[in-house]
Amino acid sequence: AAGVIQSPRHLIKEKRETATLKCYPIPRHDTVYWYQQGPGQDPQFLISFYEKMQSDKGSIPDRFSAQQFSDYHSELNMSSLELGDSALYFCASSPRAGGYTDTQYFGPGTRLTVL
Amino acid sequence: AQSVAQPEDQVNVAEGNPLTVKCTYSVSGNPYLFWYVQYPNRGLQFLLKYITGDNLVKGSYGFEAEFNKSQTSFHLKKPSALVSDSALYFCAVILHDYGQNFVFGPGTRLSVLP
Numbered sequence: 001a002a003g004v005i006q007s008p009r010h011l012i013k014e015k016r017e018t019a020t021l022k023c024y025p026i027p028r029h030d031t032v033y034w035y036q037q038g039p040g041q042d043p044q045f046l047i048s049f050y051e052k053m054q055s056d057k058g059s060i061p062d063r064f065s066a067q068q069f070s071d072y073h074s075e076l077n078m079s080s081l082e083l084g085d086s087a088l089y090f091c092a093s094s095p096r097a098g099g100y101t102d103t104q105y106f107g108p109g110t111r112l113t114v115l
Numbered sequence: 116a117q118s119v120a121q122p123e124d125q126v127n128v129a130e131g132n133p134l135t136v137k138c139t140y141s142v143s144g145n146p147y148l149f150w151y152v153q154y155p156n157r158g159l160q161f162l163l164k165y166i167t168g169d170n171l172v173k174g175s176y177g178f179e180a181e182f183n184k185s186q187t188s189f190h191l192k193k194p195s196a197l198v199s200d201s202a203l204y205f206c207a208v209i210l211h212d213y214g215q216n217f218v219f220g221p222g223t224r225l226s227v228l229p
Contacts, residue, residue, distance in 0.1 A: 004158075033216055033217075035217075041221075042205060042219040042220060042221050042222050043159070043205070043217070043219050044219075045216040045217060045218070048216055056216050058216060090158060090159065092159075103149070103161050103164060104161075104217065105161065106151070106158040106159040106160070106161075107158050108157060108158040109157075109158050111156075
């Protein structure tokens, strides 16, 4: 079965650089979520999109932005990178038709290292 | 404050023995509760969820969880542990009054010893 695809899987950047993470949801899933998992921590919700519109916003820094495109894939843009941004970034998708109870399916994550 | 707690950072169990990974929650309204497992350098894999109905929920890989409203708990269980069950387990709740995103517990590392 198709799963959530994230690219790249690994990314190394210098401080103050920018990074773009991509997420391709499971086919027919119209809702995408972004989470950040720091070393030894639980995933923290950043932002979500439903039908290309931002639906919820969590602890996403102002330096970060995201959007969902017409094909439902999403991109997380990160600027002025800081050492503390080093983390595993997960994307998850779900079919909104299921409402709040629907399971979120996670991608393998992008490991971002900021040097 | 609404939260999810996993009181044990680490659980060790011998292969073949039953295992329990604990989760308690503090949310207003009816909770929607989930269990996910994370293997090293991998994404989160869905195990099971409780939305409504039967308090005993059966999920993937032989896992089950029991929703206990009076104790505000949703403990994950398996009758006979396998070495391959060793991983990081996260309990999560959807705060439906605030959106659809998960709030995760801190995680419990399960080690199944051969």
